[in-house]
Structure formats: C-alpha cells, structure tokens
Amino acid sequence: MRILVCISHVPDTTSKITFNSDHTEFNQSGVQFIINPYDEIALARAVELTEGTDGSITVINVGDASTEPTIRKALAVGATDAVRIDAAPRDAWFVAKQIAHYASEQSFDLILTGRESIDYNGSQVAALVGELLNIPSVSIVKKFDIQDREITIEREIEGGKEVLSTQLPVVLGTAEGVAEPKIPNMRGIMSARTKSLQVVPAVDVPVLSSISKYESPAPRGQVAMVDEVEQLVNLLHTKAKVL
Amino acid sequence: MAILVYVENIEGKFKKSAFEVVSYAKAIAQEQSTSVTALSIGNVADEELNKLAAFGASKIVKVDQEQLKQFINKAYAAVIAEAASKEQAHIIVLSNSFSGKGLAPRLAAKLEAGLADGAMELPTFSGNDLQVKKTAFSNKAFATEVITADKKVIAVNPNSHEPVRSEETPVIETLSPSVDAGDLNLVVKDIVRATDKISLPEAEIVVSAGRGMKGPENWAMIEELAEVLGAATACSKPVSDAGWRPHSEHVGQTGIVVSPNLYIAIGISGAIQHLAGVSSSKTIVVINKDPEAPFFKVADYGIVGDALEIVPKLTAAIQAHKAN
Numbered sequence: 411m412r413i414l415v416c417i418s419h420v421p422d423t424t425s426k427i428t429f430n431s432d433h434t435e436f437n438q439s440g441v442q443f444i445i446n447p448y449d450e451i452a453l454a455r456a457v458e459l460t461e462g463t464d465g466s467i468t469v470i471n472v473g474d475a476s477t478e479p480t481i482r483k484a485l486a487v488g489a490t491d492a493v494r495i496d497a498a499p500r501d502a503w504f505v506a507k508q509i510a511h512y513a514s515e516q517s518f519d520l521i522l523t524g525r526e527s528i529d530y531n532g533s534q535v536a537a538l539v540g541e542l543l544n545i546p547s548v549s550i551v552k553k554f555d556i557q558d559r560e561i562t563i564e565r566e567i568e569g570g571k572e573v574l575s576t577q578l579p580v581v582l583g584t585a586e587g588v589a590e591p592k593i594p595n596m597r598g599i600m601s602a603r604t605k606s607l608q609v610v611p612a613v614d615v616p617v618l619s620s621i622s623k624y625e626s627p628a629p630r631g632q633v634a635m636v637d638e639v640e641q642l643v644n645l646l647h648t649k650a651k652v653l
Numbered sequence: 654m655a656i657l658v659y660v661e662n663i664e665g666k667f668k669k670s671a672f673e674v675v676s677y678a679k680a681i682a683q684e685q686s687t688s689v690t691a692l693s694i695g696n697v698a699d700e701e702l703n704k705l706a707a708f709g710a711s712k713i714v715k716v717d718q719e720q721l722k723q724f725i726n727k728a729y730a731a732v733i734a735e736a737a738s739k740e741q742a743h744i745i746v747l748s749n750s751f752s753g754k755g756l757a758p759r760l761a762a763k764l765e766a767g768l769a770d771g772a773m774e775l776p777t778f779s780g781n782d783l784q785v786k787k788t789a790f791s792n793k794a795f796a797t798e799v800i801t802a803d804k805k806v807i808a809v810n811p812n813s814h815e816p817v818r819s820e821e822t823p824v825i826e827t828l829s830p831s832v833d834a835g836d837l838n839l840v841v842k843d844i845v846r847a848t849d850k851i852s853l854p855e856a857e858i859v860v861s862a863g864r865g866m867k868g869p870e871n872w873a874m875i876e877e878l879a880e881v882l883g884a885a886t887a888c889s890k891p892v893s894d895a896g897w898r899p900h901s902e903h904v905g906q907t908g909i910v911v912s913p914n915l916y917i918a919i920g921i922s923g924a925i926q927h928l929a930g931v932s933s934s935k936t937i938v939v940i941n942k943d944p945e946a947p948f949f950k951v952a953d954y955g956i957v958g959d960a961l962e963i964v965p966k967l968t969a970a971i972q973a974h975k976a977n
Contacts, residue, residue, distance in 0.1 A: 423906050423926045427793040436790075447907045502758070503768070526754075528791055528906055531771055537726060537758035546727055546839045549755030552900070562842075566751050566901055568668070568854065570846030572724075576839045583755070586893070586900040586908070618802035619767035622784065625795050627932055633939075633952045639963065639970040642938065642954055647974065650936040650953065652858070652915040653882075 411465040411556075411578075412516070413456045416509055416523040416535060417484050418446040418499075419477040423528060429624045436529075436624065445480050447591070448524025450487075452582075454589035456522055457488035459556065466490040468518075472499045472508045478607065485602035486594035492605065497612035500620070502530065506538030507615040513543060519559075519578045525550050525585040536583030547581040548574060551588060655690040655712065656682045657742035659733050660705060661752060663846075665697050669855055670748040670809075672708045672816035677809050678746040679709025679819050680775050685744075689821075690714060692736045692828075694721055694729055699825055706823035708816055713825045714740075720832060723841035724752055730759035732830045737764065737804075739828070744783070749808035750854065757808040767800030770808040773912075773933075783807075791906040791929040811855045812912050853902065856885035858915045859934070861904055863889035863927075865920015865941060865960045869897035874961070875919065878968045881975070887911065889921045905930035920960040923948025940964070 421427070422442040429437055445453070456467045469489040471477050474496065481492045495508040513521060521543075526533040533549055540547025552571060553564040559578045564571050566585065594602070636642045646653040658678035660671035678689045691710035693702055695717065702713045716732055733756075737745055745760065747753050749770050761768035769776075769785045773795070776785040782801050788810065789796040853859065860879040866872065872886075879886045886902060893903040904911055906926040916934035921927060923939070923946055931937065932951060939952035942959050949955045956963055 421790070423929075426925075427790045429794070503761070506758075506762070529789070530796075531788055531791060531910070532758075533754040534758040534761075534768065534770065537755050538762050540727070541730065541759040541762035547755065547759065548839070549726070550751050565755075567844070567846065568663070568751055568852035569850045570844065571901075572841060573843040573845075574839050574841055586903065616765070616802075618761075618765065619769065619798055619800040621789075621796045622799045623797045624789065625786075625797075627792070627795070630937075630951050630953065633949050633955045635949075635955045635957070637956070639956070639967040640973075642956060642967070643970045643974045645954060646915065646936070646938070650915070652936050653971070653974065 411460065411463065411519045413460065413465065413467045414513055414518040414521045415449065415453045415456050415467055415469045415484070415489065416521065417449040417453065417469050417471050417480065418524070418527040419443050419471060419473050419480040420446045420527055420529045423447065427626070433623045433625060443480060445484055446524050446527045448526060448584060450591040451586065451588050452522035452524055452584040453484055453487055453489065454592045455584060457592060458589055468493060470495065470509055470512060472497060472505045474498055481607060482602050483594060485605045486598040487592050488598065490605070492607045494607060494609050495612050496609050502532040502534035502538060503618055504615045506535050506542060508612055509535065510539050510542035511613045512610065513539070521579065521581040523581070523583050525583040533583065536581045540581040545579050545581060546576045549583040551582045551584045553587055554582060655688050655740045655742050656685070657690050657692060657737050657740050657745045658710070659692050659745065659747040661748060661750060662693065662695055662697050665695070665701060667701060667704060669816070670750055670811045671705070673811065673814050674746050674748050674809055675705050675708040675710050676817040676819070677775065677814045681744060681746070682709070684778065688712065690740050690742065692716070692733060694732055696722060702825055703823055706821045707818055709819035709821055710823060711821040713823050714828050715825060716828050716830060718829065718832065720837055725837060725839045725841070726755040726759050727839065728832055728837055729756055730763055731832065733760050734763045735830045736828055743803060744805045744807070746807050746809060749810050753808050757806055761806045764804045764806070765802065766804035766806045767802035768806045768808070769798040769800060772807050772809045773813040775814070776807065788910065792910055792932050793929045810912065812857070851883065851885040853885045853887055853909055853911060856911070856913050858882045858884035859887050859904070859911055859913045860884045860917045860919070861887035861889070861921060862892070862919040862960070863921030864891050867961065871961060872898070874964045874968070878964055881968050881971050889927050918948055919964060921948060922946045923951065
C-alpha cells in the first residue's frame with residue numbers, strides 16, 4: 411500500500427500569536443514550528459498500517475526550505491521518503507492544488523491529512539484534494555481500518571459517530587483517536603538523514619481569496635471572584651444574563 | 654442572483670444552526686438587494702421546511718431522493734453546485750458544522766469558489782469582493798478573509814450568528830438533481846447518535862471539567878450540573894488522554910473549539926492550548942482550588958475551592974434559582 415501523508419508546518423501549540431505592526435502578517439520571530447498535531451496522528455496511523463509490510467509512506471509538505479526540519483522529523487517517525495513543494499503556502503486551496511497535482515501523477519492508495527491545521531483551522535485540505543482528484547474524502551475521522559481494498563471509517567458527527575465504507579483510494583482528515591503520535595527514536599533520527607527529500611517546483615494556482623489583516627482577541631475584563639455559589643448564580647442571572 | 658443557503662437536518666428536523674445560516678444569508682441578501690433560497694437535502698416534511706421562511710428564506714428547494722438520504726459530501730457538493738447554478742447564486746452559505754467542514758471545501762473546489770470557513774461575523778462588500786472575519790490560530794487571533802473569486806462560499810461557525818426572525822411567504826420547489834452513481838461510492842453503514850446529549854459545538858452552555866475532578870468516577874456530578882443547565886459536557890486534554898472521557902468531549906486548540914454563551918471550567922488550570930479553544934465564550938466561570946490557576950486571568954467569574962465540594966452546591970443553587 412502506498413500512503414501519502416500531507417504535513418503542515420505550524421507554530422507550536424504554546425506559541426503566543428503576534429503580528430507585524432500593521433497586522434498584515436503573522437510574526438514568526440521566536441516561534442518554534444512543529445508538525446501540525448493532527449498530521450502527526452495521520453503519520454502515526456500510516457506507520458502502523460505499513461509496519462511489517464512492503465507498503466510505503468511519502469510525506470508531502472508545501473513550504474520553503476525552512477520547513478525541512480519538520481519534514482525530517484516526519485521521516486524520523488517512519489515515513490519512507492518526502493516531497494517538498496517549493497513555495498510558501500498561500501492558503502488551503504493553494505496547498506491542496508499542489509498536493510492534488512503531485513498525487514495525480516502517482517498512484518497512492520490512501521491520502522491522509524490532519525482534520526485541520528492549528529494555524530488557519532481550515533479543515534479544508536482533505537476535502538479539497540478529494541474533489542480535485544475526484545475520489546471520496548472523509549473529514550474528522552476518528553478511526554479507520556482497511557481490509558483488502560475496502561476501508562471502514564468512523565467520522566465524528568454532532569453528538570455521535572457515523573460509520574462509512576468505501577474502496578481505496580480515499581482521502582481522510584484524521585482526528586484524535588486514529589492513532590497516538592509517535593516520538594522518533596535514535597535509529598529513526600539517524601536514518602532520516604539519508605532518506606530522500608525531493609524538492610518539486612510549485613504549479614500556478616489562481617488566487618481566489620486572501621487574508622488582508624489579523625487581529626488579536628480583545629482583552630477580557632477583570633475576573634470577579636465570588637465566595638458563595640448563590641452569589642455566582644445571581645450574577646449569572648442578573649449581570650451576565652446567561653441563566 | 655439569490656443567495657443560496659444549504660440547511661442540514663437530523664432525521665428530518667432542522668438544527669438551530671440551520672436557522673442561524675438562513676438568518677445569516679438573509680442579512681447578506683438584504684445588503685445585496687436580493688432574496689434567499691434555502692436548499693434542503695433529505696426527507697424533510699413541508700411543515701418543517703416552512704420553518705425556514707420565518708428566518709428569511711423566500712424560496713425553499715427540496716431534494717428528496719432515496720440515494721441522497723444519507724450525507725455523502727461528494728454527492729451533496731454536486732447537488733448544491735447544481736442548485737447554485739439553477740439559482741444563479743454567486744454566494745453560498747452553509748454551517749461550519751462537522752459535516753459542513755467536509756462539504757464546503759468540495760463545493761468550493763467544484764465551483765472554483767473562494768471559501769471563507771469559520772466565519773464569525775457578517776461579511777462586508779467592496780465591489781465584487783467580500784470580506785469576512787474568521788477564526789485563526791485556534792481563536793488566539795482572527796483573520797479577515799477577502800474573497801476575490803466570482804463565486805463565494807461562506808461556512809459560518811455555529812453559535813456565531815443568532816437566528817433573527819424575518820417572515821417570508823415561502824415557495825417550495827422540488828429539485829431532482831442528476832446524481833451520478835459514481836458519486837455515491839461512499840456508503841453510510843451506521844449512525845450512532847446519543848439523542849439525549851446536547852451537541853458540543855452548538856451548545857449555548859458548556860460544563861467542562863479537568864483533572865481537578867480526580868477521576869472518571871466523579872463525572873456524575875458534572876453531568877448533573879449540565880443537565881440542570883441544559884448544557885453540553887466537555888473536558889480538558891489530559892482528561893481525554895487519560896481515557897476518563899471520550900476524545901469527542903475534548904475542548905481546546907487540538908480539540909473542539911467552542912463559543913457558548915456560558916463556559917463553566919471546573920478543575921481546569923487553563924493551559925494556553927485549552928484557553929485557545931474556549932476564549933470566544935461570552936461568559937467564562939472558573940472553579941479551581943488553586944487561586945493562581947491561569948484560567949482565572951481570562952475568567953469573568955471565579956470561585957476558589959475544591960470542585961468536588963462546590964459542584965453539587967452549584968447544581969443545587971441553580972435548581973433553586975430555576976424553581977423560583
């Protein structure tokens with residue numbers, strides 16, 4: 411089985427998010443970048459599926475050279491090889507077009523992405539790639555198993571879950587529950603250095619939308635500390651008007 | 654040139670988010686001097702469809718075909734695209750629900766439309782361009798997305814736009830879309846839904862608890878409090894990681910992002926990743942025995958004390974309040 415895992419290079423979850431002075435760009439200085447946590451889950455599941463088989467995992471990232479340490483980490487976790495589409499990722503549409511273009515020239519059985527990236531929270535790439543390749547896609551996948559070429563998928567729905575099945579190939583956006591993220595061991599880190607990391611030029615993509623500015627949330631007011639629950643209930647009723 | 658809005662139903666009944674998106678579309682239609690056409694897919698009675706008119710839909714298009722009974726994003730995207738073409742709609746609005754997240758991008762790619770997902774306010778227009786504020790960095794920031802493409806898809810965050818009444822006289826039409834059998838290569842085998850549970854992303858009140866509860870055996874009091882409040886239950890990441898609660902209840906940067914009217918955080922210290930997922934809640938109450946817990950810094954109201962003692966008292970106090 412050939413699996414393509416799409417990884418995004420995102421600010422660490424503990425990062426403070428700030429912008430340049432005119433609020434048009436995210437301020438990257440001093441920010442640690444990591445593999446998007448949901449993509450790590452996808453990668454971990456791909457490693458589980460290919461372990462002890464002749465299957466392969468290709469990781470793909472759309473990014474400039476600064477993302478290579480993130481890609482190497484994915485190789486250390488267990489990917490077979492990697493592809494970097496050499497372009498700054500403009501938005502999910504741009505990224506999905508690059509991935510779909512690359513995947514259309516290969517024959518992957520399974521394409522995995524995280525359910526969303528923790529920077530732009532798009533949840534878009536899995537469904538965009540599915541549509542662009544004209545194959546099924548399932549978003550917010552909590553679990554999946556493959557038997558021959560039949561895949562059974564659990565996806566999250568409001569207040570429950572839905573079980574679906576289809577034939578490979580398919581694109582899945584994975585969420586917590588699919589697998590536990592793996593920490594690279596020393597052997598993995600050493601072998602990652604010699605694994606293939608191919609750099610591919612980007613294809614042209616029309617601009618459909620863009621971000622014009624960012625803003626930080628307004629600071630919340632001072633907390634009102636209360637001693638008694640009755641006082642709290644009274645405040646929630648009379649002042650906050652939520653009860 | 655109507656605004657097309659896709660409304661989701663659960664077993665033939667519309668969710669609150671359906672009325673939210675119809676109202677949202679109506680506000681755009683008023684700005685653009687046009688009307689709202691609502692599209693419903695599935696087996697929904699006309700009486701239920703008529704409810705959409707009270708929030709601004711003047712035309713309701715229903716698609717009720719056996720093979721489209723279950724949600725298949727690929728097929729639904731094709732149906733919505735077909736309806737958009739028939740209505741000559743350049744703006745399509747839907748909910749950024751769990752299903753919407755898998756549907757909106759497929760629809761946008763099909764139409765080569767610009768997509769603003771996670772929209773949290775009404776858009777503004779300048780010429781042919783549309784601008785809308787959306788969540789970014791898991792609510793640690795917001796971004797203004799400008800859609801310059803001719804066709805525009807907006808996926809509206811649940812709970813970000815209150816349904817507004819705007820009575821219309823509805824016209825109901827039936828659409829029989831040309832669904833290719835190839836579009837149905839996903840099969841829905843089973844749906845398991847806890848019907849008595851309130852959906853977390855749409856809940857107006859969320860009761861959330863963390864490690865301060867000491868163990869899963871103490872969750873009955875959280876559920877009791879939630880029941881009295883008509884709230885959904887949630888938890889912090891360490892709690893779902895420990896298996897005390899299911900992942901589907903995990904709220905935070907790598908879980909579900911919520912924006913209820915009231916968020917009650919019990920025994921949760923307030924790590925930056927958790928705060929990111931709840932910071933857009935309108936009112937935040939924090940109960941924690943550590944007076945230095947970071948969560949108090951972003952709370953509106955706080956109580957210092959042991960959750961196991963305070964929660965039953967709070968439940969009783971709310972019961973007493975409701976009885977009056």
